[in-house]
Amino acid sequence: MNFILRSISFIFHPVVMPLLGVIFYFSKSPRYLPLELMQAKVVSLFILTILLPILLYYLLKSLGKTSSIYLQSTQERIFPLILNAIITVLILIRVLPSNEIIELYYFFVGILISTLSCLILAILKFKASIHMMAVSGVFMFYLALSIHFSININGTLALMAILIGAIATSRLHVKAHTYPELITGLFIGLVPQLILVNYWL
Template sequence: MKKALPFFSYLFHPIFIPLIGTLLYLLFGENYLTAPQNYLLVLQVIIITFFLPMSFFYLLRTFGKVDSIMLSDTQQRKMPLLLQMALTVILIRETVTIDRLPELYFFFLAGLLSTFLAFVLLFAKIKASIHMIGLCALTFFIVGLSIHNQLNIIYTIAMLFLLIGLVASSRLYMKAHSMSELIIGMAIGIVPQIASWYFWL
């Protein structure tokens, strides 16, 4: 089992969380988009939150600014986090707007705040776990959706909590984070999502 733990760090890398959150929103949320609009939304999310960051990552790697997609060094995290914030702003201004997709809008807005907090902590040499930020944010967004739409999706939520445990164990096994860094990441991911509930629940 221990040898399989690193797999979870790659499978649930933070770069996949925006897409997973969008797909789960389309599955469990209430929206009035047509099927072609749903496909266009997913495509835009993929381009803005996956392809553009990956292109930027390979550019940074070419110039020797990063050495791994896991961004183990605090200094290596600053530029990718800045890019993520900029792209998230573009996403919520142009695609996931508050009038069209309010629940998803606040998911990304809270995620933007989480990213900003993780960025600020880097200047204090605190490397909060971005894996925990992403997964915990996703989990509590889905919890909010279940409350908002009165859905019984307890198995999905339980699976997400199980994944949090597996990914946390993976990060510890890989010696990528200390326990305190995981806890800080969890707090940074959870608190903004719960705070955003005030605006859309």
């Protein structure tokens, strides 16, 4: 059980969540999008949201700015969150501008707001759960898409709700967060996506 709970935190690391949201969108959207366009977006986002953050993490680790991929202290979180915000801005400008796929544009605007909120809290010495922020943001995006496209994804939403609970349990098990930190992370992820729904739903 200990291995499973620790594995959940690793497998569903926050860096993979934005790409899961994009892949889900492409798999469920009834709009026609050229296959080449979707492939280009997915590859670009894989590089920017997964590979680049991993490379930057090792750079920060070599510079002594962080000691763990889980960013255990508030001080360790500041530089990675700043870099992640910059990467998200780059995605919004170059990969998913507002005139192409508006749903994904606002999805990443929500990610940017959540990241900046988490950064501000880290500067204030409060360690909101980035894991919870990421998974709850994706959950809210899935829910909005089900309404937007009038599709039944109850099974997916149920699995996402279970995943949120599993990640929360995992973070508590490894003593990475307290209940207030998990709840704060949950709301930091949910609320921006919920507010931004007004601009595209």
